[in-house]
Amino acid sequence: MAAGGGTFLVQNKVLPGAYINFVSRPRAMSNLGERGVICVGMEMDWGREGMQTVEAADFRTDSKALFGYDYLDDKMKDMRELFLHAKKVHLYRLNGGEKAAVTEGNLTVTAKYAGARGNDICIAIVANVDEEGKFDVETYLGAELADSQTAENVEELTENDYVSFSGAGPLTAAAGLHLTGGTTETAAGSAYTDFLAAAEAEDFNVLAYNGSNEITKKLFVNFTKRMRDEEGVKFVTVLYDYAAADHEGIISVGTASELVYWVAGATAGAGVNESLTNMIYDGEYEGNAKLKKSEYIKGIQEGQFLFYEEDGKLRVLRDINSLTSFETTKNSDFSSNRVVRVLDSIANDVANLFSKYYLGKQSNNANGRNLLKAEILAYHEELMQMEAIETFTAEDITVEKGAEKQDVVVYENVQPVDAMEKLYMKVEVV
Incomplete structure (x- = not known):
């Protein structure tokens, strides 16, 4: 317009x-x-x-x-x-807040968005059964698995819909890393x-x-x-x-x-x-x-x-x-x-x-x-066909x-x- x-x-x-x-x-x-x-x-x-x-x-x-x-x-x-x-x-x-996060060893995990919901995110790092030295990094929101990726080093991890990863060096196993510190502001x-x-x-x-x-x-x-x-x-x-x-x-x-x-x-x-x-x-x-x-x-x-x-x-x-x-x-x-x-x-x-x-x-x-x-007349004729207006003529x-x-x-x-x-x-x- x-x-x-x-x-x-x-x-x-x-x-x-x-x-x-x-x-x-x-x-x-x-x-x-x-x-x-x-x-x-x-x-x-x-x-x-x-x-x-x-x-x-x-x-x-x-x-x-x-x-x-x-x-x-x-x-x-x-x-x-x-x-x-x-x-x-x-x-x-309308509102912001603080992002939830957790650090374990070489790895820091940060919630993608600010807010208390980030505190419900948990990261599990378990050894991959097929490739020695690699780990499955799983992101859980509540009890549901939201994302899983396999990597050996922190640098290989990519951001998903819920968290971003930062740090450097090899990954190590961790049973459950719970993100904390997320707040929702008014x-x-x-x-x-x-x-x-x-x-x-x-x-x-x-x-x-x-x-x-x-x-x-x-x-x-x-x-x-x-x-x-x-x-x-x-x-x-x-x-x-x-x-x-x-x-x-x-x-x-x-x-x-x-x-x-x-x-x-x-x-x-x-x-x-x-x-x-x-x-x-x-x-x-x-x-x-x-x-x-x-x-x-x-x-x-x-x-x-x-x-x-x-x-x-x-x-x-x-x-x-x-x-x-x-x-x-x-x-x-x-x-x-x-x-x-x-x-x-x-x-x-x-x-x-x-x-x-x-x-x-x-x-x-x-x-x-x-x-x-x-063109305006044609438009109004369309309105008439829809019964939005009536008796419109040139x-x-x-x-x-x-x-x-x-x-x-x-x-x-x-x-x-x-x-x-x-x-x-x-x-x-x-």
Whole structure:
């Protein structure tokens, strides 16, 4: 995407890019971009510090090497919540610590990552039964063998997924060398600032934070508003109990903080033609969703994303965000997450289309503008086929020359489709 982007009041932008406004009509390509991508910061006791990208398949097969625990371990519960519906996670480890280590004779073994999990690593050095003078150096994580290699000297050993080896000279037998000294630190307050700075360089659909610190929540809200409204980067952020954000880019989960990661994954994985309303929660937590009808009404009016219980299962009450202050230019349609997904997809995909194929490449004449219009129209026709929007025709879009020779002005009228939520039925008995 180009350096420029965001919204505009007048045609006075300096940076090349796509500037797109969405407003409600006052009342009396191109392919769709990938969805299913989350960005999240977590405190962990194993794994690389900073940002890494993990695919769903990699998490299932390489969880132990990446995060120190088996996929089914209870420590991976939150990660499983994310990946129930997400395809990819940009994961930022917020905390550090000390690396576990052990020295025996000529050999020093150091955990690959900082954290208390390194203390569960043990090294066994046993004589090789086939080659005299050589040893099998085995790395155990807990009770499971994680790596084995045969060598005569320390210098021959190579780093594996869990430890690195250093030193010089011949190996000697050792029944069990337990690494010690590994510590897991608590994330400093500045860690979230660093995380958001790193997140700014990534592409994702959903940002998530499940903590209760009000200052950190506000940090996420301000970051989201700036990225959406000033930078033109369209994503939504899922927080726990922060309806005060009153913004279409913030989803406030009101039922339980444990459900934030599931909501983030489900939101990221939902297509532009899908709503989460009435979706069954298929995660592992048990939330208290037995509220009075009046409490549900109050929660909806306050912009809370709530769950309700039916037949022993949790379901999403309404797929809404925290926007509650409606205006003529931003009405109640913008409180629907399905509608926002459609609008965000249009903004991201059209901006990517423009940057990739037109910015600096296509002449700003009638022919060039007609080509751009045709591509945007084709993209919207794809959205119509998916039932993400309706009744879009060529007359609903204009592409004109702007105030300067380099400017292109696009105006369109779009009608997002939402899911059925309320049934009003009148029965006349005769």
